[in-house]
Amino acid sequence: xxxxxxxxxxxxxxxxxRDYPTVLLAHGGGGSLTQMLIERMFVQAFDNPxxxxxHDAAVMDVNGARLAFSTDSFVISPLFFPGGDxxxxxxxxxxNDLAMAGARPLGLSSALILEExxxxxxLWRIVQSMQAAAAEVGVPIITGDTKVVDKGKGDGAFINTTxxxxxxxxxxxxxxxxxxxxxxxxxxxxxxxxxxxxSVREGLEFETTIESDSAPLHDLVAALLGAxxxxxxxxxxxxxxxxxxxxxxxxxxxxxxxxxxxxxxPIREQVRxxxxxxxxxxxxxxxxxxxxxxxxxxxxxxxxxxxxxxxxGRDAAIIGRVVEEHPGxxxxxxxxxxxxxxxxLSGEQLPRIC
Numbered sequence: 001x002x003x004x005x006x007x008x009x010x011x012x013x014x015x016x017x018r019d020y021p022t023v024l025l026a027h028g029g030g031g032s033l034t035q036m037l038i039e040r041m042f043v044q045a046f047d048n049p050x051x052x053x054x055h056d057a058a059v060m061d062v063n064g065a066r067l068a069f070s071t072d073s074f075v076i077s078p079l080f081f082p083g084g085d086x087x088x089x090x091x092x093x094x095x096n097d098l099a100m101a102g103a104r105p106l107g108l109s110s111a112l113i114l115e116e117x118x119x120x121x122x123l124w125r126i127v128q129s130m131q132a133a134a135a136e137v138g139v140p141i142i143t144g145d146t147k148v149v150d151k152g153k154g155d156g157a158f159i160n161t162t163x164x165x166x167x168x169x170x171x172x173x174x175x176x177x178x179x180x181x182x183x184x185x186x187x188x189x190x191x192x193x194x195x196x197x198x199s200v201r202e203g204l205e206f207e208t209t210i211e212s213d214s215a216p217l218h219d220l221v222a223a224l225l226g227a228x229x230x231x232x233x234x235x236x237x238x239x240x241x242x243x244x245x246x247x248x249x250x251x252x253x254x255x256x257x258x259x260x261x262x263x264x265x266p267i268r269e270q271v272r273x274x275x276x277x278x279x280x281x282x283x284x285x286x287x288x289x290x291x292x293x294x295x296x297x298x299x300x301x302x303x304x305x306x307x308x309x310x311x312x313g314r315d316a317a318i319i320g321r322v323v324e325e326h327p328g329x330x331x332x333x334x335x336x337x338x339x340x341x342x343x344x345l346s347g348e349q350l351p352r353i354c
Contacts, residue, residue: 066167072161091141104165109145114156114157115148193288233294240354242285243265247330256324257328260320260342
């Protein structure tokens with residue numbers, strides 16, 4: 001008897017296992033392999049309209065209210081780094097995912113997977129840091145879970161945080177809303193977080209300490225939405241895979257082109273120098289306190305002014321525009337005037353950055 005075609009299809013793994021018979025670190029790096037894993041494995045398996053949006057947070061209508069719902073896991077090494085630690089990072093990361101949907105955070109959950117042998121002093125530092133970060137945002141940690149794994153199987157501590165937030169009326173933020181003529185902004189220098197992690201992990205010393213940019217962006221986003229409203233079309237925090245991968249995801253989802261101006265992209269000189277020494281492209285290095293905003297051209301100057309008026313946006317800049325040409329692709333105008341393709345991150349540039 002011949003099995004129905006749809007049954008055969010459902011039994012086939014959509015990922016080409018001949019090319020990738022095992023999971024690679026790059027599958028979690030935020031680049032092209034991550035995208036393939038999500039779209040061809042998870043989206044196909046869990047198929048539903050809310051998931052298919054592939055936004056930083058799912059948006060749900062509940063009795064007339066629009067709620068944002070997001071979850072994230074943090075497996076960073078080391079647990080403590082210049083500018084933050086895994087505790088504050090876990091809070092900031094989920095708060096920022098909610099903010100990228102335009103939501104005000106209402107509550108968080110915290111699930112900790114602890115490795116046997118983790119010093120209680122370190123755990124207390126992490127818990128206190130989480131509470132301080134949550135208090136700064138004004139969002140309570142209202143539920144959670146704790147598990148302990150055998151020594152050697154947990155790398156100290158892993159944290160999962162889940163958050164729920166409320167989206168104000170009239171706000172419609174979606175990666176599909178990017179349209180030709182829109183302007184792309186970022187609230188400050190890129191690549192700080194990834195280079196801060198690398199410097200500690202590898203024992204690298206620079207003339208000045210490079211600190212992570214980990215920070216909660218909900219207040220900045222609220223100010224932006226208050227001033228521009230529906231003129232904000234897309235928000236995205238460029239974490240894993242950096243600015244390049246985030247913009248490629250937007251371009252592909254909206255079927256538009258995006259052109260960047262290299263001279264306009266803010267990068268601290270010490271970070272630029274570190275990237276040159278290490279052979280990294282800062283466009284692919286992770287950030288934890290940065291927000292890409294794609295806004296209507298008529299709202300661009302107002303959006304820039306609002307960002308620069310906020311403590312987390314003093315160095316905000318217009319970095320590019322959305323165009324009709326080359327839909328689904330990102331191009332960069334270099335400092336010397338050339339035009340090059342900025343593709344998705346193809347491998348794992350810097351592992352374990354969040």
